[in-house]
Amino acid sequence: MKNDSSDKWGFETKAILKGQSPDPSTGATIPPIYQTSTYTLEGIGETKGYCYSRTGNPTRSAAAECLASLENGKFGFIYPSGIAAIHTVIQQLNPGDHVVTCEDLYGGAHRLFTQIVNKFGIEFDFVDARDPDNFIKAIKPNTKLVWLETPSNPKMYLCDIKAVVDKVKALAKSENREILVGADNTFASPYLQRPLDFGVDMVMHSCTKYLGGHSDLLLGAIVVRDEELAEKFAYHQNATGTIAAPFDCWLLMRGMKTLAVRMKQHHENSLSLAKWLEKHPLVKQVNCPALESSPQNDLYKKQMDLYNGMISFEIDADIEAVKGLVANLKIFQLAESLGGVESLSCHPATMTHAAVPAERRKELGINDNLIRLSVGIESIHDLQADLEQAFAQLPAAAKA
Ligand SMILES: *Cc1c(COP(=O)(O)O)cnc(C)c1O
Numbered sequence: 001m002k003n004d005s006s007d008k009w010g011f012e013t014k015a016i017l018k019g020q021s022p023d024p025s026t027g028a029t030i031p032p033i034y035q036t037s038t039y040t041l042e043g044i045g046e047t048k049g050y051c052y053s054r055t056g057n058p059t060r061s062a063a064a065e066c067l068a069s070l071e072n073g074k075f076g077f078i079y080p081s082g083i084a085a086i087h088t089v090i091q092q093l094n095p096g097d098h099v100v101t102c103e104d105l106y107g108g109a110h111r112l113f114t115q116i117v118n119k120f121g122i123e124f125d126f127v128d129a130r131d132p133d134n135f136i137k138a139i140k141p142n143t144k145l146v147w148l149e150t151p152s153n154p155k156m157y158l159c160d161i162k163a164v165v166d167k168v169k170a171l172a173k174s175e176n177r178e179i180l181v182g183a184d185n186t187f188a189s190p191y192l193q194r195p196l197d198f199g200v201d202m203v204m205h206s207c208t209k210y211l212g213g214h215s216d217l218l219l220g221a222i223v224v225r226d227e228e229l230a231e232k233f234a235y236h237q238n239a240t241g242t243i244a245a246p247f248d249c250w251l252l253m254r255g256m257k258t259l260a261v262r263m264k265q266h267h268e269n270s271l272s273l274a275k276w277l278e279k280h281p282l283v284k285q286v287n288c289p290a291l292e293s294s295p296q297n298d299l300y301k302k303q304m305d306l307y308n309g310m311i312s313f314e315i316d317a318d319i320e321a322v323k324g325l326v327a328n329l330k331i332f333q334l335a336e337s338l339g340g341v342e343s344l345s346c347h348p349a350t351m352t353h354a355a356v357p358a359e360r361r362k363e364l365g366i367n368d369n370l371i372r373l374s375v376g377i378e379s380i381h382d383l384q385a386d387l388e389q390a391f392a393q394l395p396a397a398a399k400a
Pocket residue numbers: 081082083084106108109149153184186187205206207208209218219220
């Protein structure tokens with residue numbers, strides 16, 4: 001931007017303008033999709049900052065700069081998927097290193113850790129993230145990374161980011177060693193929670209969810225403040241080729257412009273439905289830390305500015321009734337993924353968490369009667385009416 005006061009901009013202004021100055025050659029207001037693999041040099045050694053699109057592409061840089069500013073970070077990197085971003089973080093480690101992470105981790109991250117990267121000599125321990133001390137207890141002499149995810153999926157548990165960072169960093173300092181802390185901020189989005197402000201070293205996103213916001217792209221991201229870490233990620237991205245296509249980066253930029261208005265509506269709709277569900281006689285438990293009744297409501301208020309669209313609940317019925325309920329929903333579509341403007345329903349035990357062994361699912365409370373909703377931004381009365389009509393068709397409701 002010409003006169004750069006952009007660091008002081010508010011969130012919404014950054015989302016619309018950061019990294020997105022008019023195109024210098026044409027004045028195009030919206031950054032073009034630079035669909036090019038290479039860049040013509042004016043002479044030997046004379047580039048305009050780009051030489052080959054694996055190393056750097058202006059559309060990708062623009063999206064990365066915008067996202068980095070939303071996270072109050074300095075350097076951003078965009079990857080072809082959220083999982084590719086997590087894999088990138090893990091690849092900064094060496095064989096023999098140890099990672100402490102959350103037990104109700106995103107299923108794909110759990111699979112990556114226990115089926116793929118474990119083969120390269122990296123060890124993982126999974127702890128109940130609701131108590132920060134659990135991370136400290138699991139730290140070993142070879143622990144190099146603590147990996148957080150909050151709110152978690154599908155129980156929407158929160159982890160106190162600042163408490164974990166403070167404890168891990170104090171321990172590392174007292175033992176004169178380095179332990180990095182990273183946070184998967186996918187479920188919150190930077191509009192609700194900015195982990196770098198709580199002291200984490202890196203923030204990761206599946207941009208596929210709230211950042212993109214329209215269920216039409218797959219991308220991942222890492223944002224950091226530290227220049228040395230940024231150099232490592234830039235080097236790694238060029239060396240491994242884990243890059244995102246310009247068109248997807250452009251879609252991400254378009255999505256991020258409306259992040260703030262979308263998140264406010266997700267918050268309003270999901271909280272309204274959570275309150276309604278909480279009162280329903282066939283609902284056993286609603287998982288939503290934004291509810292006053294939640295044991296984590298204080299932490300929610302401390303750590304998050306608003307809530308997202310994610311709630312889960314157990315119904316007092318068997319698996320057949322659960323199947324019937326999701327089948328009868330007309331606006332909530334039965335689908336994996338989350339964070340789009342449209343509302344989705346999901347049955348974690350057979351969908352997102354099917355890869356978790358049944359025994360383990362039981363330990364984690366991912367029961368067969370648990371339903372997860374990604375509440376979109378449709379009219380709230382239509383969403384509630386959809387749930388009402390689906391609940392009314394339950395056999396248990398007919399009996400009552
Ligand atoms: C979806 C998701 C991922 C993986 O992202 P992809 O873009 O699907 O690869 C990682 N973490 C969380 C919390 C997610 O919801």
